[in-house]
Amino acid sequence: MAATQVLQSEWTKIRSVRSTVWTLSLALVVSLALGALISIVSRIGFDDMSLQDRAAFDPTFVSFAGMGLGQLAMIVFGVLVISNEYSTGMIRTSLAAVPQRSTFLFCKIAVASALALIVGFVTSFGALFLGQALLGDHRTSISDPGVLRAVLGGGLYMGLIAMFSMGIAAMLRSPMLALGILMPFFFLISNILGNVDATRKVGQYLPDQAGSKIMQVVTPPDDTAPYGPWGGFAIMVLWVVAALIGGWIVMRQRDA
Template sequence: MAVAQVLRSEWTKIRSVNSTALTLGLAVVVSVGLGMLISALSKNEFDKLSAEDKLTFDPTFTAFSGLTLGQLALVVFGVLVVASEYSTGMIRTSLAAVPQRATFLFSKIAVATLLALVVALVTSFAAFFLGQAMLGNHSTDLGSPNVLRAVIGAALYMTLMAMFAMGVAAILRSPMLSLGILMPFLFLVSPILGNVSATKKVAQYFPDQAGSKIMQVVIPPDDDTPYGPWGGLLILALWAVVAMVVGYALLKKRDA
């Protein structure tokens, strides 16, 4: 089957599932809404901050506060795109129609990634502009140094997290198992280990922590991370690539 036909087929599958619109819609609403709320609260509390905290206040990163939770919706989207066919048994039909497993898997990932990127771009720009509106006099703009990089980087970060989830789902072949590992890891394990001095140096190489550096404009003076914003995004990209390659290798080896 031609690649173009497979791409159209995967697009039809994705848009015909109700959970697609639900998860992507949640990613936007949660990211933007929570970012606006935290930005408004930050504006009200700004005068109470210490002089040091005021100097290191990052209005861009503050507007992206909701992305930490909103990204989980994109992770769910990535998992469901790949693993839902295993739970329904449709994977046998899909592989019978497209026996070239590389074409099957990477066409699915390509379509889902493009959709995730579009949603992530809308989310990051909306979160930024609405967050700055809530911050009032403490806001910044796209023309300020590194701000546009952070806004575009936020979209790339969310997209890569969705791709990482797709790779994990291809490895585990189960929506419940994939989400049962990813959700606690991203929501509990990574933040906890990142705040413990004994494990912080390891946790900073986790995909979420490394990738989120791209969204920071103001770097705290006590930040000793050994990589910069683009280096962190590269680490996240490597996590995503490794997960997808391993997922393909297992798909090629295993039965449907």
């Protein structure tokens, strides 16, 4: 089967499965709603901040606060896109129709990644404009230095989180196992490693810790990372590439 036909087939699969559509919608809604709430709270509490906190105040990053929870939905989307066919047994039918496993996997990832990136950019730009409107006098502008880079980076970050999850799901095949590893990793282990002094040097090289740096315009005073926004983004890309290669190797070598 030609690659264009496989792409069309994967697009049909994704849009016909309600769970994948709902998870992408949830990523957008949760990110915007929580970002708006935190922007309002930040505006109200700004006058009570210390001088040090005011100097480190990053209105752009504040508007992105909801994306930390929105990435939960992106992880679920990435896992379901890959592992749904394994859990239902449809993977045998799919591989019978497309015996070229590399073509099958990367066409699936290409379609899903394009959707994740589109939703990521809509979420990122939406969060910025909504958050800045709610921050009032403390807002920034997309034309200010570093803001456009942060917004574009936010969209890329959300897409890469989904792609990383796809790679892990391709390796593990089971949606429960993949989610059982990814959820604690991003929402517990990463935060612990990144906030404990003894492990901070390790935590800052994890994909979410490094990748989220591209969304910052103002560097926090306690930030000791030896890389800048694009350096952190490059680290995240390496994690994603490693996960996708791992998924590709497993698919080629293991039976369906």
